[in-house]
Amino acid sequence: MQMSYYEVLGVADNASESEIKLAYKEKLLTNHPDKGVTQQTLITLIKQAYTTLVNPVERQKYDESFKESIKRLGFNVSGDGLDTYGLEEFEEDEAGWNRECPRCQIREGITLTEEDLENGSPDGSGGYDIIVQCSSCSLWIKVKYYEAE
Ligand SMILES: [Zn+2]
Structure with a gap:
């Protein structure tokens, strides 16, 4: 790639x-x-x-x-073919959400901000999907989340 x-x-x-x-x-x-x-x-x-x-x-x-x-290249923006994680698998802090990269294991390799979440695509069953890339090894993953009540 x-x-x-x-x-x-x-x-x-x-x-x-x-x-x-x-x-x-x-x-x-x-x-x-x-x-x-x-x-x-x-x-x-x-x-x-x-x-x-x-x-x-x-x-x-x-x-x-x-x-x-x-x-x-094969994945569409809804992230088909990518590994999926839930937002509950992320750490939350004042900057947003972050987690260790599942591939290179770097801490906070994957980060999401409130603004990113506003740009997710509805998944058709009440949730949203967003694809996000590891800042270190460039792995793409899909994150699924639901709007806060
Ligand atoms: Zn990585």
Whole structure:
């Protein structure tokens, strides 16, 4: 699977502009073009990722087209084919919900905010589904939840 721009820069999907700028500088420093042709390609990719993600309009367009490309890869946005977790399997804190990634085991690898939950898709039986990606290993999972009474 092609790396997303977020993976290229090594930031989370919800990274702020300053996190993106910082990650960009670090990536440029650690991937110096002198190191060969592959590095040069990577630098181009890093620059592309940065220019897109640092611009809110371009970033939104990118996010949407990336979701589309995931759909084409076989899972649709409802997350068919992905492992499903309930929101009760997440820890709740003031920032939202988080859990350990089932694949790479990183703590708080999977996070959801209140805002994310507002964007879930109704599952047809009273609940909602949302797909979310591990910020570390990029695993996608599906989370099922129900509106609070
Ligand atoms: Zn992971």
